[in-house]
Amino acid sequence: xxxxxxxxxxxxxxxxxxxxxxxxxxxxxxxxxxxxxxxxxxxxxxxxxxxxxxxxxxxxxxxxxxxxxxxxxxxxxxxxxxxxxxxxxxxxxxxxxxxxxxxxxxxxxxxxxxxxxxxxxxxxxxxxxxxxxxxxxxxxxxxxxxxxxxxx
Amino acid sequence: xxxxxxxxxxxxxxxxxxxxxxxxxxxxxxxxxxxxxxxxxxxxxxxxxxxxxxxxxxxxxxxxxxxxxxxxxxxxxxxxxxxxxxxxxxxxxxxxxxxxxxxxxxxxxxxxxxxxxxxxxxxxxxxxxxxxxxxxxxxxxxxxxxxxxxxxxxxxxxxxxxxxxxxxxxxxxxxxxxxxxxxxxxxxxxxxxxxxxxxxxxxxxxxxxxxxxxxxxxxxxxxxxxxxxxxxxxxxxxxxxxxxxxxxxxxxxxxxxxxxxxxxxxxxxxxxxxxxxxxxxxxxxxxxxxxxxxxxxxxxxxxxxxxxxxxxxxxxxxxxxxxxxxxxxxxxxxxxxxxxxxxxxxxxxxxxxxxxxxxxxxxxxxxxxxxxxxxxxxxxxxxxxxxxxxxxxxxxxxxxxxxxxxxxxxxxxxxxxxxxxxxxxxxxxxxxxxxxxxxxxxxxxxxxxxxxxxxxxxxxxxxxxxxxxxxxxxxxxxxxxxxxxxxxxxxxxxxxxxxxxxxxxxxxxxxxxxxxxxxxxxxxxxxxxxxxxxxxxxxxxxxxxxxxxxxxxxxxxxxxxxxxxxxxxxxxxxxxxxxxxxxxxxxxxxxxxxxxxxxxxxxxxxxxxxxxxxxxxxxxxxxxxxxxxxxxxxxxxxxxxxxxxxxxxxxxxxxxxxxxxxxxxxxxxxxxxxxxxxxxxxxxxxxxxxxxxxxxxxxxxxxxxxxxxxxxxxxxxxxxxxxxxxxxxxxx
Numbered sequence: 001x002x003x004x005x006x007x008x009x010x011x012x013x014x015x016x017x018x019x020x021x022x023x024x025x026x027x028x029x030x031x032x033x034x035x036x037x038x039x040x041x042x043x044x045x046x047x048x049x050x051x052x053x054x055x056x057x058x059x060x061x062x063x064x065x066x067x068x069x070x071x072x073x074x075x076x077x078x079x080x081x082x083x084x085x086x087x088x089x090x091x092x093x094x095x096x097x098x099x100x101x102x103x104x105x106x107x108x109x110x111x112x113x114x115x116x117x118x119x120x121x122x123x124x125x126x127x128x129x130x131x132x133x134x135x136x137x138x139x140x141x142x143x144x145x146x147x148x149x150x151x152x
Numbered sequence: 153x154x155x156x157x158x159x160x161x162x163x164x165x166x167x168x169x170x171x172x173x174x175x176x177x178x179x180x181x182x183x184x185x186x187x188x189x190x191x192x193x194x195x196x197x198x199x200x201x202x203x204x205x206x207x208x209x210x211x212x213x214x215x216x217x218x219x220x221x222x223x224x225x226x227x228x229x230x231x232x233x234x235x236x237x238x239x240x241x242x243x244x245x246x247x248x249x250x251x252x253x254x255x256x257x258x259x260x261x262x263x264x265x266x267x268x269x270x271x272x273x274x275x276x277x278x279x280x281x282x283x284x285x286x287x288x289x290x291x292x293x294x295x296x297x298x299x300x301x302x303x304x305x306x307x308x309x310x311x312x313x314x315x316x317x318x319x320x321x322x323x324x325x326x327x328x329x330x331x332x333x334x335x336x337x338x339x340x341x342x343x344x345x346x347x348x349x350x351x352x353x354x355x356x357x358x359x360x361x362x363x364x365x366x367x368x369x370x371x372x373x374x375x376x377x378x379x380x381x382x383x384x385x386x387x388x389x390x391x392x393x394x395x396x397x398x399x400x401x402x403x404x405x406x407x408x409x410x411x412x413x414x415x416x417x418x419x420x421x422x423x424x425x426x427x428x429x430x431x432x433x434x435x436x437x438x439x440x441x442x443x444x445x446x447x448x449x450x451x452x453x454x455x456x457x458x459x460x461x462x463x464x465x466x467x468x469x470x471x472x473x474x475x476x477x478x479x480x481x482x483x484x485x486x487x488x489x490x491x492x493x494x495x496x497x498x499x500x501x502x503x504x505x506x507x508x509x510x511x512x513x514x515x516x517x518x519x520x521x522x523x524x525x526x527x528x529x530x531x532x533x534x535x536x537x538x539x540x541x542x543x544x545x546x547x548x549x550x551x552x553x554x555x556x557x558x559x560x561x562x563x564x565x566x567x568x569x570x571x572x573x574x575x576x577x578x579x580x581x582x583x584x585x586x587x588x589x590x591x592x593x594x595x596x597x598x599x600x601x602x603x604x605x606x607x608x609x610x611x612x613x614x615x616x617x618x619x620x621x622x623x624x625x626x627x628x629x630x631x632x633x634x635x636x637x638x639x640x641x642x643x644x645x646x647x648x649x650x651x652x653x654x655x656x657x658x659x660x661x662x663x664x665x666x667x668x669x670x671x672x673x674x675x676x677x678x679x680x681x682x683x684x685x686x687x688x689x690x691x692x693x694x695x696x697x698x699x700x701x702x703x704x705x706x707x708x709x710x711x712x713x714x715x716x717x718x719x720x721x722x723x724x725x726x727x728x729x730x731x732x733x734x735x736x737x738x739x740x741x742x743x744x745x746x747x748x749x750x751x752x753x754x755x756x757x758x759x760x761x762x763x764x765x766x767x768x769x770x771x772x773x774x775x776x777x778x779x780x781x782x783x784x785x786x787x788x789x790x791x792x793x794x795x796x797x798x799x800x801x802x803x804x805x806x807x808x809x810x811x812x813x814x815x816x817x818x819x820x821x822x823x824x825x826x827x828x829x830x831x832x833x834x835x836x837x838x839x840x841x842x843x844x845x846x847x848x849x850x851x852x853x854x855x856x857x858x859x860x861x862x863x864x865x866x867x868x869x870x871x872x873x874x875x876x877x878x879x880x881x882x883x884x
Contacts, residue, residue: 071666079520083664108526108663110591 028095029146030058034129036144042075043138049073054142056129058095065089065098067131074115074138082107086117086133098122098131105135185258185278185298187287189475189484189555194562196618196630198223198281198692198705198741200756204274209752209792209805209833211846211877213271213323215254215297220786220809222279223741223758225295228857230869232390232412233361234445236267237858240294241281241709242737242762242782243686246717246860248729249639251294253284257301257367257380259420259437260288262467262494266416266441269384272325272338273301273365275308281741282688282707283636285614286566289490289549293636293686301380302327304334304369310884317877319343319355325363336365345872346392349405350453356404361386376424384416393451393860393867401856401868408448408458408505415442426477433473440466449502451867456508459648465496484555486566491548498543502648504535512863517656520667528659529587531595537582537651541644545574553616562620573609576642576679578602582655588663598662600655602647604676610683612637626697631690638684638715643728646679681729684715702744709737714779716818718769727860733767735779752792752805759785767818774818783811785826803835803844816859827855827871842881849874 034056038049055068067089071081085106090099100120104111115135122131122142132141186192192199200222207213210221215236216229226239238244243251254261261267271277277299284292302308310328315321325338339362344355362385369378391410395402420437442464450456469492476484504512509530518527553566580602585595618632660667692705713731739760746753762782767774778784790807812826830851835844849872858869 070664078522078525079668080522080525081666081668082525106591108588108591108665109596110588110593112591114524 034144041139185300196620230858234265243294253292253296273336276300285636286616313881315879318875334367359388374426396866406448409446431475455505463498467494498541539580547572560622566616568614570612575607628694640683646728699747737762750794756788801837806832
């Protein structure tokens, strides 16, 4: 119940902050949690990871961000879920557009080249975050809404 | 502990001061070991008394040696001196609190780890069977064993003995009285009986132990004082457990240290003041125990894991009893107040060795991690899981028992209000280095602490009502209903299991890997268990006619919140006590002695049908299954004859002792058949000395006395093989 209230409050505050900014300068939190669905197009078929938390953390200069996807599963039969961190995601257009050609993600205590991220593209729009990428050869996408954030 | 040691020294000093002050004016007196207002022959409860002569002829000098000699009593000999597992009338469990209270000259022995000691000074052992909770309180649920030691007032001549035999067993000791003092001391050594295949066939169970006992008694006019002090020091091996696999029982074979060292001290004072109307008896004691156990906890030749259990405990007890002075009154009330406090500092580190890290920890973790993701490694050669506990326990009780005599009837009613509390502070820490391949290039140091406090307090009401009818001068019949309880406590032995699982889950969380089925085990909530209670309904008869003594009893025990040793599922490393079930025991006991002329004939038999009435462990329903470790029968039959040849006496004695069958597990799939063993003794006695030869288990019967599981493996402990001893006893 507390989480739900916090979410509503966060969204309301985000909306309020957004309303207080000029219309041509959409403001996005530098650090925020989004919750949504990760869709993985595995060789065995497409499947969704529901209620996945993604943490977005922008660098101090606002040019890059780190995305951390919590407890994701790459194939439905995988008996574990893992946290994956994608560093050095480029930000543009006031932080609303995300992109990354190629980066080695971090997982299980270090770099995880087996699931090298390529062709990451995404955007932040209002309270939503969406992006798509390839984890190795596995196309993956996320779409979620803001739940908790921290504004500078 | 320093404070405790100081109190003990002060206590001994005060005793010596009092002793010095009274030495010229007081005369010697006996102290009694029991609290009852009437002698055991008029008690409405089953009781057995074993005198020194019987102890000697049976070669009995430790509690285990009373097994079957007293009906329904089974104390298997395995493990080490701290084991002291006691089964009585279908009650008992292999660890934690005993179902039998132990009293030495009226002083309660609080720590079960000190129950097993050589009886260098014991002259008489009395076991009251059935719950004796009203007068004796905690743990007297199955009965009370009261030991009476050599009294200065006995005038017993100085005694010296030496015995040597199988496994280079040497037992020597002596006792004497002087004035108001009685002294006894003994030493025992054995090389051990069970070779350890993993250590070049060297016996795993050597023993060296020294015991000393001092008692002082005085009385003057209406004041009687006594003091006992006993000290025990021992160092031994033990844990002669052999693997049982695919129907084959293997000999003992473990590679790590198995040892136990113990220092135990008991200092007790008793004061009795006999006034015109009332008698006031006070008892106080200080007890200390320091021990250190090392165990190869996988009991195999593999480097899996070891356990050390080192404790330093101290206890103080006090009791005051108020009785009527006129012992001929028809109404004999006894009112008492009892209390004790015990503090135990326990270190119990478990060390996982290389193979244990692999099989118990890594294999479990990696089986859930897909190969294409990687695998977890702990490169350490050893992984310590340190556990430190400070456990305080205390008890206070107010009790009253009235014995009313009218005509041929002796009616008894009593009630005890008993409160016991306990607190455990635990501080555990697992330390390791881990690496996840291929993502981590080097191992990362990692620690998992686990700290907390648990406490509990319980109130017990322990009533008793009984009636004894003296049908004639020789025959008494009785009926009793009584309630007893066994204390609750803490499962310290399960902490390694908790830490092991918490460590792996913490490592996984640190890695950002989450198992769909996280390694679960018991948690801190499972580290407590509640008291066990029993209602006893008993009827019996007692016959005394000339040289014939016979006793018979029938009982029905209903047990609630039964404390059972259980194992967490899978390849777990711990074991724990749970209040898992309810049970009932139905039994019959017969005991007879007849000493016609130079013959001494004795027999004791008990049948016990102990079954669960309700016990479901979540996987299986064990209702109506027999309770593990409880023998269905105990049997003793002994015959002795003294043949006088001029000044000498040839003493012959032989006995049969049998126990079983046992079921070793809850589902009753492991069964040990009834086993008989034959003991014999032949002695040539002269006025001042006696030479003797005695043998134990003369038929070399091979039977098992213990069974357990560890990390999924099954183990048995075998009974002692044939042993022969020869000795000499001097009475100076």
